[in-house]
Amino acid sequence: MTDAASPAPSAPSPAPSAPFSPPARCVRCDEPLASPLVCTTCRTVFPAAAEYDHFVRFGVARRYDLDLADVERRYLVLSRGLHPDQFAGRSREERQLAEQLTAHVNDAYAILRDPMRRAEYLLELEGGPLRAQEKKTPPGFLVEMLEANERIEEAEGHLDDATRAELDTMRAGLRSRRDAILQEIGKAFSALPPRPDPPRPEPVRASALTAIREKLNAAAYLQGLATQITDLLLR
Amino acid sequence: MPAPVLGIDLGTTNSLAARVGDDGKPHAIRGADGEAIVPSVVSFADAGSVLVGRAARRRAVDDPTHTVFSVKRLMGKGIEDLTEVERRHFPHDLVPGEGKQLRLRIRGREVTPQEVSALVLREVVDRAGAAIGEKVERVVVTVPAYFDEQQKQATMAAGQIAGLQVLRLLNEPTAASLAYGLDGLHDGTIAVYDLGGGTFDISILKIESGVFRVLATNGDASLGGDDFDRAIAEKAAAEMSASGVAPEKLRDPRVLQGLRVSAERLKIALTEAERADLVFDDPALGIRHRRAWTRGELEAAIEPFLERTMGPVRRALSDAGLDAKAVDAVVLVGGATYVPAVRRRVAKLFGREPYADLNPMEVVALGAAVQAKKLEGGFGQLLLLDVTPLSLGVETMGGAVAKIIPRNTPIPARATEQFTTFADGQTAIDFHVVQGERELAKDCRSLGRLVLRGIPPMPAGLPRVDVTYLIDSDGLLTVSAQERRSNVAAKVEIVPKHGLTLEEIERLVREAAENAAADFQAARLVTLRVDAENVLHHLAKRLADAGSALDPELRREIEEARDGVVDATKGTDPGAIDGALHFLEDAARPLVEWTMDRAARQALEGKKL
Numbered sequence: 134m135t136d137a138a139s140p141a142p143s144a145p146s147p148a149p150s151a152p153f154s155p156p157a158r159c160v161r162c163d164e165p166l167a168s169p170l171v172c173t174t175c176r177t178v179f180p181a182a183a184e185y186d187h188f189v190r191f192g193v194a195r196r197y198d199l200d201l202a203d204v205e206r207r208y209l210v211l212s213r214g215l216h217p218d219q220f221a222g223r224s225r226e227e228r229q230l231a232e233q234l235t236a237h238v239n240d241a242y243a244i245l246r247d248p249m250r251r252a253e254y255l256l257e258l259e260g261g262p263l264r265a266q267e268k269k270t271p272p273g274f275l276v277e278m279l280e281a282n283e284r285i286e287e288a289e290g291h292l293d294d295a296t297r298a299e300l301d302t303m304r305a306g307l308r309s310r311r312d313a314i315l316q317e318i319g320k321a322f323s324a325l326p327p328r329p330d331p332p333r334p335e336p337v338r339a340s341a342l343t344a345i346r347e348k349l350n351a352a353a354y355l356q357g358l359a360t361q362i363t364d365l366l367l368r
Numbered sequence: 369m370p371a372p373v374l375g376i377d378l379g380t381t382n383s384l385a386a387r388v389g390d391d392g393k394p395h396a397i398r399g400a401d402g403e404a405i406v407p408s409v410v411s412f413a414d415a416g417s418v419l420v421g422r423a424a425r426r427r428a429v430d431d432p433t434h435t436v437f438s439v440k441r442l443m444g445k446g447i448e449d450l451t452e453v454e455r456r457h458f459p460h461d462l463v464p465g466e467g468k469q470l471r472l473r474i475r476g477r478e479v480t481p482q483e484v485s486a487l488v489l490r491e492v493v494d495r496a497g498a499a500i501g502e503k504v505e506r507v508v509v510t511v512p513a514y515f516d517e518q519q520k521q522a523t524m525a526a527g528q529i530a531g532l533q534v535l536r537l538l539n540e541p542t543a544a545s546l547a548y549g550l551d552g553l554h555d556g557t558i559a560v561y562d563l564g565g566g567t568f569d570i571s572i573l574k575i576e577s578g579v580f581r582v583l584a585t586n587g588d589a590s591l592g593g594d595d596f597d598r599a600i601a602e603k604a605a606a607e608m609s610a611s612g613v614a615p616e617k618l619r620d621p622r623v624l625q626g627l628r629v630s631a632e633r634l635k636i637a638l639t640e641a642e643r644a645d646l647v648f649d650d651p652a653l654g655i656r657h658r659r660a661w662t663r664g665e666l667e668a669a670i671e672p673f674l675e676r677t678m679g680p681v682r683r684a685l686s687d688a689g690l691d692a693k694a695v696d697a698v699v700l701v702g703g704a705t706y707v708p709a710v711r712r713r714v715a716k717l718f719g720r721e722p723y724a725d726l727n728p729m730e731v732v733a734l735g736a737a738v739q740a741k742k743l744e745g746g747f748g749q750l751l752l753l754d755v756t757p758l759s760l761g762v763e764t765m766g767g768a769v770a771k772i773i774p775r776n777t778p779i780p781a782r783a784t785e786q787f788t789t790f791a792d793g794q795t796a797i798d799f800h801v802v803q804g805e806r807e808l809a810k811d812c813r814s815l816g817r818l819v820l821r822g823i824p825p826m827p828a829g830l831p832r833v834d835v836t837y838l839i840d841s842d843g844l845l846t847v848s849a850q851e852r853r854s855n856v857a858a859k860v861e862i863v864p865k866h867g868l869t870l871e872e873i874e875r876l877v878r879e880a881a882e883n884a885a886a887d888f889q890a891a892r893l894v895t896l897r898v899d900a901e902n903v904l905h906h907l908a909k910r911l912a913d914a915g916s917a918l919d920p921e922l923r924r925e926i927e928e929a930r931d932g933v934v935d936a937t938k939g940t941d942p943g944a945i946d947g948a949l950h951f952l953e954d955a956a957r958p959l960v961e962w963t964m965d966r967a968a969r970q971a972l973e974g975k976k977l
Contacts, residue, residue, distance in 0.1 A: 209579055212753055217780070217841055221745035232841060236782035243777055367682050 167207065168192045170234050173214035178230050186258060187241035197255055197322040201246055208242045248315050249356055252349050255322060261342035270351040281307065281358055289365065297366060304362040311355040314348050321345050371502040373535055373744050375543070375736025376492055376509050378523065380440040380565030380592060381703065383408045383488055384730065385496035385507075386737035388746065394547060394737035396730045397496040401947020404730065406495060408488045408565075411435040412474045420491040423896055423946050426953070432459045432625035434474055438594055439488075441566045442481040443526075444518035446470055454590065457598060459621030469522070485526035493532065495943060506533045508740040510732050512567035513539035514587030514680075514757050516803055516813050517845055524844070535743050537842040540564070541571035542582055542754050543735030544701040548726060549575040550738055550750075556696035557583075559684075561714050561722070562732075563677065564702035566592040570681045572688040572695070578749040584687035584776045585757045586680035593635075593704030596670045600631035600661075603669055604646055608657050617653050626650060638663045639706050647961075667709040674713050681717060687776050698722040701731055753778055756839050763800035763809035765790060772837045775805065781839040786832060793825040797833060801847055820849040820858045896945040900937045903949060904930065907956060910963055922958060929955035 158165055159172035170190060171178050188195040191207050213219065217232040244250045257263065281303065288296045322345065326338045374385045375394070384404045386396045396404035403422075411424035412434045419427065428435045441454060446468040455462065461473035471478040489509070497504040511523050520537055527534035541560035548554060555575050562569040569587040573580055604627060605618045617623060630648045637644035638661065648657040685692055698714055700722045705711065715721050741747055755776045761769040762785070773783045789797065797820045804812030823831050832852040839845050850857040907930060911923070929952040936948040 209576075212579070213751060216751055216753070218739075218742055218751065221743055232780050233782075236780040236838065239778040239781050240783055243774075363686060367679065367686060 166192075168211055168214075170211065170238065171214040173210060176214060176219070178215065178227060178234060185237075187244055187254065190238060190241045191245060193245075195255070195258070197252060197319045199245060199251070204242070204245050208238070208246075211238050248312075249349075249352060252315065252318050252322075252345075252352070256342065256345055256349060259322075259325065259342060260328065262346050264346075264350065264353070267343060267346045268350065269347050270354065271347050274351045274354070278354065278358070285358065285361055285365070292365065292368065300362050300366060304359050304366075307355045307359045307362070311352045311359070314352045314355070318345055318348050318352070321348070371497075371504050371506070372500070373506045373508060373740035374493065374496055374504050375538075375733055375738070375740045376489065376507050377540070377543075377730075377733035377736060378440070378485065378489060378492075378509055378511075378526075379408055379732075380438050380567060380594060381408055382406070382565070382729065383492050384733045385492050386730070386733040387496075387500070388737050388741040393550075394734035394741075396733055397499050399495045399499055399947065400941065400943050401950065403947065403950070404733075406488065406492050408440065408485075409435060409437055410439070410484050410487050412477075412479075414475070418487060419896075420487050421495075421946070422950050423899065423942075426899070426949070429622060429626045429629055432621040435625075436460070436472060436474070436484050437625075438566050439481045439484040441590060441594075442470060442472075443485065444469065444516070444520075444522035445481075451590070453598065456624075457594070459624060482522050482526045482529055485523070486529035489526060489530040489532065493530070498943065504532075506535050506740075508536045508538050508736045508743065509534050510538050510540045510543050510736050512562075512564070512587065512589055513541050513569040513571055513585045514567065514589050516589065516758060517760075517815050517843075518813070519589060520843055524842070534842075536739060537844070538736055538739050539569070539571070539582075539585070539754055539757075539843070540567075540732045541569045541585065541701065542573070542580070542752060543733075543739065544699060544726075544731045545571070545573045545575065545580055546735035546738045546750075546752065547731045548697075548699050548723070548735075549580060552578070554697065557690065557694060558697045558699055559681075559695045559718065560699045560701060561677075561681070561705065562587075562701035563704040563710060564592050565704070566590065566594045568592060568677050568680065570677070570684045572684050572690060579751045579753065581753040582755045582776075582778075583690070584684045585755060586684040586687070587757070588676060588680060591673060591676055593702070593707075595673050596635055596704065596707070597628050597631040599669045599673070600634060600646070600666065601627040604631065604648065604657065604659070607659065608648075608655070613655055613657075617655060620653065623648075623650060623653065623655065634661055635666065635707065638666050639708060663708070670707070670709065674709060678713070678717065692718050695720075699726065699731075700724065701726075701728050703729055754843070755779060756781060756843055758803050758813075759805055760801070760803050760815075760837055760839070760845060761809075761812070762787075762835060763802060767809050769802055769804075769807060769809050769812060772835070773839060777839075779839045779843055780841050782836060784834050784836045787835055788829050788833060789823070789826070789831050790828060792828045794828065794831075795823045795825060796821045797823070797849070799835060799847070799849060801845075815845070818847050818849055818858060820851065820856065822854075822856045823851050824854050824856075826853070893940060893942045893945075896942050896949070897937050900933050900945055900949060903952065904933060907952075910956075910959055913963060914959060918959065926952075926955050926959060 159175060159177060161177045162172060162175040164172060164174035166172060168190060169179060169185065186195070191204060193199060193204065193207070212235070215231055215235045215238060217228050217235060220228045220231045244254045284303065288300055321341060325341055326335070329335050372387050374387050376385050377383060382405045384396055384406060386394050388394050398404045406421040407425040409421065409424040409428060411419040411427040411431065413419055424435055428437060438457065447462055447464045447470045463471050463473050463478060469480055471480050493504050493507065507527065509523060509527055511520055515523070523537060524534055541562045544560050544562060545558060548558070555577065557572065557574050560571045560573065567587070567589050568591040569585065571585040572583045574583055609615055609618055627648055630646055634644055634646045642663050643660055645658055645660050649655065695718055698718050698720065700711065700714065705728050711722055738747065739752065742750060756773060756779050757775060759771045759775045760773045761771040764770045770785060772785050773781050787797065799818040799820070800809060801815045801818060802809050802812035803815055806812050820833060833849055834852060835847065835849045837845060837847055848858065911918070911926070932948040933945070933952050936945040
């Protein structure tokens with residue numbers, strides 16, 4: 134039988150990549166490498182193993198707290214080295230590889246620079262539960278959101294200037310709440326016990342990951358409300 | 369050395385080609401007549417001959433049902449995608465095609481918008497090729513950034529049908545930013561406001577030491593200067609109807625088209641003047657209309673369209689995380705931005721005067737030429753990082769949409785999402801690929817379906833299906849699906865619901881090749897000579913009628929232009945005849961208007977008696 138796609142509720146998260154230390158120097162020209170994907174000096178593209186995670190691609194440590202200016206700088210360096218337009222006159226294979234790797238780099242950049250997506254991605258890498266598997270939020274959170282929900286719903290009917298101003302203030306509040314939760318998430322990630330090797334059940338780590346999941350669900354909820362307000366205000 | 373790659377702006381109303389010269393700067397390529405612009409108009413004359421460009425535009429009023437305007441609005445669309453107003457705009461039979469791409473029925477033959485666009489492309493390339501003395505085969509073609517997958521695919525198909533190798537589809541506002549920032553003197557955050565004949569784009573970019581990065585883009589793929597003309601024409605028609613012109617006359621395709629042309633003239637006149645006359649005469653139908661419009665009236669008529677551009681501008685700024693005041697420069701692109709009300713509106717929103725040193729009609733083609741040179745290996749320091757304008761997703765249970773690649777993701781892009789089965793023993797999963805920002809699949813653009821079959825029977829929720837979306841550098845999508853436990857895989861290049869299948873494109877490419885270029889040129893030459901003969905005949909009559917009442921200086925100018933046409937028809941270059949005719953048309957316009965005025969005056973005086 135055929136059915137519409139349904140999100141995988143029980144899909145296991147992908148195997149974690151071993152923390153990667155990129156080769157320090159290009160095998161061809163011996164210049165230092167900023168990323169395992171490409172040598173920006175001699176423009177050699179290295180077919181990357183599929184297991185590279187986004188942190189490895191960008192040559193940064195796998196952690197939640199990142200220097201976003203550094204991430205942006207690395208993105209531009211990688212783009213200059215890898216973008217398919219930089220491979221005019223090279224072989225078809227090389228151009229295709231560049232296209233493929235650039236798509237990975239773009240995906241990585243979109244995730245690493247966005248605090249929500251970065252948290253989601255890191256949680257998955259660390260073997261935490263997916264949103265579909267664990268939908269809970271911290272105790273009391275949803276009750277607290279009731280008022281905001283109602284207010285947004287009411288506002289939809291009459292978007293006068295006063296309501297717009299009120300929504301704008303409310304959105305600022307929701308965002309700062311979200312950012313506070315993301316800070317807690319950042320702390321929780323740095324306090325996370327290392328992954329056991331070989332794997333064995335570890336309740337402390339598992340419950341820490343679940344706690345992050347719940348916080349992240351709350352942050353996602355706040356973000357959703359803020360987006361809803363943005364859509365209303367842009368109407 | 370291979371022929372250069374040209375940059376081509378394939379516009380709703382006008383198209384042109386450009387290339388980077390030896391001075392390292394992009395230049396529009398001008399034909400023998402000095403004109404860079406080829407009107408995007410195709411006229412299917414009788415006897416199987418086809419006219420493109422200026423010659424076709426000249427036939428638009430006399431032969432509207434066989435002359436196609438603004439075909440870009442039909443690219444990649446089914447009939448149901450057109451608004452009522454758009455449908456009225458085309459005086460042709462529109463038929464729902466087999467792949468749902470609508471077709472035009474003209475002289476008993478069904479043609480796709482892709483074929484019509486291919487004819488325009490071919491004309492632009494042939495003219496440019498003749499001008500630079502090279503046989504052009506490779507091009508960069510621009511598209512509105514806010515075109516969806518189907519419209520972009522349709523543009524790619526037009527290139528193939530024209531027998532060209534399209535090295536890149538380039539977003540129009542991005543192209544404009546390249547032309548703007550090429551000199552390296554404009555680093556900063558810029559907004560490109562691109563209001564063309566039939567499409568609107570807004571892009572926010574960051575230019576930083578040679579890297580042009582699109583932060584966000586938004587727009588409306590059916591909004592442009594065409595709409596201004598139509599609104600003016602409809603207001604004039606309503607006035608004519610109120611003053612007693614029979615409604616069926618006003619529905620005549622010739623009248624509709626003629627009114628549109630008059631409306632466009634009025635719009636252009638009112639960019640300079642505060643008052644101008646809208647003039648429309650059709651002696652055969654006994655219609656004569658002349659009314660003075662103020663600029664204020666025109667601005668009131670087009671106001672709703674200006675307002676419609678503001679929403680996308682605000683959304684783009686919001687997506688870029690920027691305040692309007694944080695933008696360092698606003699670049700205007702597209703003929704419609706000549707309208708003062710447009711400039712005022714933009715200036716007000718951004719709190720600064722727009723940058724006006726670029727020619728809004730040429731800047732997109734110039735940028736395309738820069739990218740063309742880049743793809744040939746030039747401009748090593750320059751790099752363009754563009755984004756996909758619309759979110760791509762898949763329909764999930766209950767008709768909701770799971771976004772897989774969000775809008776404004778840099779391209780090329782890839783993303784993988786995991787799915788599983790819903791029922792025990794389910795062996796196939798149907799993925800419905802959609803594009804757009806709405807929450808429900810039925811409100812988004814349906815791009816196609818991908819069915820993954822042959823999944824071994826397993827309990828519900830156990831199979832693990834990776835669905836991967838891949839957007840290439842042209843912004844075009846490929847979707848693949850793979851079940852990880854069994855390695856069952858499926859892959860589709862999305863054939864858009866409203867697009868042409870590969871077989872159709874191949875057939876059209878074959879047909880186009882069979883209508884060999886030589887035949888085509890010959891037919892064009894014959895038609896243009898006949899055209900010229902007609903024009904000369906009428907002109908001689910008008911000159912004789914005017915007699916000594918005609919200003920001698922004006923007479924001399926007209927006669928010189930006439931001699932130019934006579935000379936050109938002795939040669940075999942269709943472009944030269946076309947150019948000379950155009951020149952004559954301009955020179956003789958005062959005479960034509962004067963004789964028509966006089967005829968009308970006489971008619972009126974006759975009535976009074």
